[in-house]
Amino acid sequence: MKLHSKPYSVLFEFTYVLLRIGLGLGMLTHGYPKLMKLLEGGEIKFADPIGIGATASLALAVFAEALCSALIALGLLTRAATVPLIITMAVAAFVVHGSDPFGKKEMALLYLLGYLVIFAKGSGKLSLDRLIGRG
Secondary structure, eight states: OOTTOHHHHHHHHHHHHHHHHHHHHHHHHHHHHHHHHHHHOSOOOOOOTTSSOHHHHHHHHHIIIIIIHHHHHHTSSHHHHHHHHHHHHHHIIIIITTTSOHHHHHHHHHHHHHHHHHHHHOSOSSSHHHHTTOO
């Protein structure tokens, strides 16, 4: 099969949109509970892996895991939305779980790898970025 054939292109774009939506919605399942925790108010108990305070750390995690993951699933502002998620997953894998066994950091590393691919490729043909002429 030629790499530039129409069937390959359609298959690639379809599987790529599945990757983008899957990673976006998958991370949203982690971000939504954090968003609810932030909106509840009261005392914030959250890890502070980079020393900016628990509330600021939670707010940054919510921004990345809730808002940016939704943008990636939609294919809107895709490359920009991956940057906070790449940083968040790198911190999770190498700082929060840095001394843990591989199994504890595996999920963060898999998300990190996926977000690096999305950053490199962009939103793809099946995205809102493409629809509005940005992709």
